[in-house]
Amino acid sequence: MARAFVAAAVYASIAACTTPGTQESVRSNASPSAQGTPIQAPALPGAQQISGNDRVYTADQSSNTVSVINPATNTVLGTIALGKPRLEPGADVLGAMYDGEIDVHGLGFSRDGKWLDVIDVTTNAVHVIDTATNQVVRTMYVGRAPHEGFFSPDGTRLWVAVRGQDYISVLDWRAGKEVDRIRTEDGPSKVVFSPDGKLAYVNHLRASRVDMIDVASRRIIKRLPIPEQAGGSSDMAISPDGRDIWLGMPTNGRTTAVVNARTFRVEAVLNTGPRTNHPNFVTVDGVDYAYQTVGGLNETLVYRRSKTGAPPTLVRTIHNNGHGPHGIWPSPDNTRIYVALQNSDAVDVIDTHTNSVIKTLPIGQSPMALVYVARGTPATSTNNLGRQGLGMRMQNLSLSVTGSSGQGTALIRALPGINEVTIGATGLPPNQQFTAYASDGTRTTALMSMVSNQFGNIDEGLSYAYFFANHYTSVILKPGTPPGEHEPGPAMPQA
Secondary structure (H helix, E strand, O other): OHHHHHHHHHHHHHHHOOOOOOOOOOOOOOOOOOOOOOOOOOOOOOOOOOOOOOEEEEEEOOOOEEEEEEOOOOEEEEEEEOOOOOOOOOOOOOOOOOOOOOOEEEEEEOOOOOEEEEEEOOOOEEEEEEOOOOEEEEEEEOOOOEEEEEEOOOOOOEEEEEOOOOEEEEEEOOOOEEEEEEEOOOOEEEEEEOOOOOEEEEEEOOOOEEEEEEOOOOEEEEEEEOOOOOOOOOEEEEOOOOOEEEEEOOOOOOEEEEEEOOOOEEEEEEEOOOOEEEEEEEEEOOEEEEEEEEOOOOEEEEEEOOOOOOOOEEEEEEEOOOOOEEEEEEOOOOOEEEEEEOOOOEEEEEEOOOOEEEEEEEOOOOEEEEEEEOOOOOOOOOOOOEOOOOOOOEEEEEOEEOOOOOEEEEEEEEEOOEEEEEEEEEOOOOOOEEEEEEEOOOOEEEEEEEEOOOOOOEEEEEEEEOOOOOOOOEEEEEEOOOOOOOOOOOOOOOO
16 A cells, blocks of 8 residues: 555656646746746856755766765765666676666756656666655666657656667656657767757767757757768757857767857867767856866866857866766856766866866766756755665776887776776777786786777776786786787777
8 A cells, every 4th residue: 555655646746747748848948937946057157056955966887876966065965776786796687687777877857957867878768766855756768779868848758869779769758658759860879958948959979960950840950060070979068058069079089079059050170189078068257168078088178168159269177086087067056067087986076266176076886977957945865865886996007008109097896796997098009909917916817808999099998807806906908919819899988
């Protein structure tokens, strides 16, 4: 009887949040509503200050969790577990009978701050979480390898980029079903909506294009070619004034494209660095800035945006307090910006006036996406939260590159029953075979073989070994493969 009551309460909560309909209505995000609906970041100057009602979330791919942070106190409240950690032996995560989620990766939210959506790349799942209670209220399954999703401006639909295929899945999340498919270029990666809610933009990992979609009709009305030197895009963001769309390009590791959303033209292609990841926006003292994470350099770049169509100007390089900066989101009042450190299992809190890291928070394992969700009403603190993925051992080691140019790092992360070893390197000869070895100074054991890409980078080589138990102290990268091994293929990046 108690279980039935809880289910009925959850259904009533979902049903009360929206009104029926099959077309998305348009509502501006320019100011709070009369009922006190908060302005969401990125926001124009004048939005509300950081509140203890607000939450910062990260999608933690190795622990299969969502970390929950109170930004007013910079406190990690706990995690929401959506599956067992990678290679959990007791759960048989890679076995045929496992029914949990794998690779928690993407995040989005409703404009009223009441709902968070979470995307699991490998198990093709989309979850909706009540931000007041940390409770999963709906789980749906879409096509192959969805990457990111966002609620429509009125909150009635979820638009999910199905990156393993070629469409946007439009979900009626209250009913738990797909109601439309918007065909796009190959590999749609993310959907962002214009501040006025009338337009949606879609970037692509395997096509050099950005699609502009009319939200009301769900029809593509323009397709913008992206210069080939920029290449496919994994992440993007739209500025709060609706003018700029910035695209992060991790594949070629060199550039980000700046698109004028009003003229729908490319205004700049920037050299930013290997594993260029997520962009976002703040305004400080009347100056508009764009922040861009560069995972291969452990840096967040700060650009001054142009109002005239000229290329943006690099004004600051922030050296992150950890490795692999990935997701990034500001607070609505533009005073803070938060960066997920994929290879340090942490979040950097950055003061946007000084552009310095003021706090680093240990969170779940392998954080990817990060969002800041402003809330107008109190949220429960730790209800429905656990500790999965928190407090796990991890270590970053500098790679010892022998017999070749290059440098890099190795991350060793403790998982249940095994250790995850992630290799990232730059400055190598392009298109060359390499093998990583673990060593304690006397013993040397091959971990993995991989091939540098055309730019001389290894973006993410992944292996599993008993590293800590064997008391290894270093990781050595050498050209070639171990004797008797076949030549490997290239290491595949995760974006």
